[in-house]
Amino acid sequence: MMLLQIPSARAFQAIRSxxxxxxxxxxxxxxxxxxxxxVRMALCSPVDESAKWTEARKEVxxxxxxxxxxxxxxxxxxxxxxxxxxxxxKEQQLRRKVGGSATSSVLVESLQNxxxxxxxxxxxxxxxxxxxxxxxxxxxxxxxREEFIPEKCExxxxxxxxxxxxxxxxxxQAELPSLLALNQLAEALLRVKHGPWLLCQLVAxxxxxxxxxxxxxxxx
Numbered sequence: 001m002m003l004l005q006i007p008s009a010r011a012f013q014a015i016r017s018x019x020x021x022x023x024x025x026x027x028x029x030x031x032x033x034x035x036x037x038x039v040r041m042a043l044c045s046p047v048d049e050s051a052k053w054t055e056a057r058k059e060v061x062x063x064x065x066x067x068x069x070x071x072x073x074x075x076x077x078x079x080x081x082x083x084x085x086x087x088x089x090k091e092q093q094l095r096r097k098v099g100g101s102a103t104s105s106v107l108v109e110s111l112q113n114x115x116x117x118x119x120x121x122x123x124x125x126x127x128x129x130x131x132x133x134x135x136x137x138x139x140x141x142x143x144x145r146e147e148f149i150p151e152k153c154e155x156x157x158x159x160x161x162x163x164x165x166x167x168x169x170x171x172x173q174a175e176l177p178s179l180l181a182l183n184q185l186a187e188a189l190l191r192v193k194h195g196p197w198l199l200c201q202l203v204a205x206x207x208x209x210x211x212x213x214x215x216x217x218x219x220x
Contacts, residue, residue, distance in 0.1 A: 004162065004197045007033040007204040016207035020059045028067065032163070036170035037205040038064060039073045072164065075124040076171045084125070085176050088132050092179070095140035107133040116158040119165070130155065131168045135180065138188040149191070156192040166198055170205040182209050 011030045014022035015037060023031070023038070031038075042061045046053060064070045091106040107129040111118050119130050138151045155165060173180045185202070189195040203210060 004159065004194065005029070005033075006197060006200040012204050012207065015204060016210070018056070020056045020063075024059065024063055031063075031067075032069070033166075033201050033204050035064070035067070035070060035073055036167050036174070037207075039070055039077065040171070040174055043074065043077060072124070073167050073171065076128065076168060077175075079125045079128055081175045084128060084132070085179060087129070088136065088176065088179055091133065092136050092140070095136060096143075105133050107136075115153070115155040116161055119155055119161055127164075127168050128172055131165060132172055135169070135172075135185065135188060138191060139184055142184070142187050142191065150193075151188075151191045153192050156189075156194055156198065159194070162194060162197070166201040169198060170202055173202060173206065182206065 008030050010022070011026055011034060013019075014026065015034050018041075023034075038060055042057060042064055046057065087106050094104075094106060108126075113121070115130065115134070119127055122130060134153050134155050138153065141149075141151060155161070169185075173182065173185060182202075186199055189199045189202070192198075
């Protein structure tokens with residue numbers, strides 16, 4: 001059984017303050033939970049175009065250059081998120097129309113294997129679709145049920161794929177924030193096995209959400 005570690009307080013403070021010097025001093029295992037955020041920071045067009053931030057981005061890129069797992073996260077960012085969002089919205093509307101009980105999916109064609117094995121064998125775009133489809137399914141159930149009922153989902157229960165699933169969730173939420181509002185996503189994750197761990201990873205990669213009005217998530 002894997003030992004699931006939440007982001008350390010030091011790592012969270014480093015990413016929250018965007019301290020490149022602190023991030024550079026972290027061990028690889030402490031840096032690992034923050035990689036989705038750091039990869040977006042290094043590759044996406046910055047809002048801040050100052051010379052200081054340009055240098056900071058270069059340091060982040062150097063920090064990531066020796067980590068093999070970064071390649072799979074970079075691949076996730078190459079997906080057409082506009083098309084993905086269109087299909088996700090269609091699926092969301094379908095699930096709302098039938099009260100969350102839809103058995104078909106706009107995002108994912110029929111599966112040849114179980115969700116976990118399908119995830120392992122899929123390319124980045126399909127991985128995003130598999131995770132999004134399951135998240136939207138659970139979120140639709142939260143909408144129609146007043147009581148708290150745990151949800152079964154093989155994809156969020158297989159520890160061997162959990163870090164990669166977490167990467168997909170973090171990238172999907174960052175790229176599709178209107179579709180995956182943090183407070184609604186948090187409610188959904190808390191209903192699955194390892195949900196609290198996934199939520200910690202998500203908050204670490206969206207540190208501004210830690211104390212954000214309606215979207216505030218308390219992980220203490």
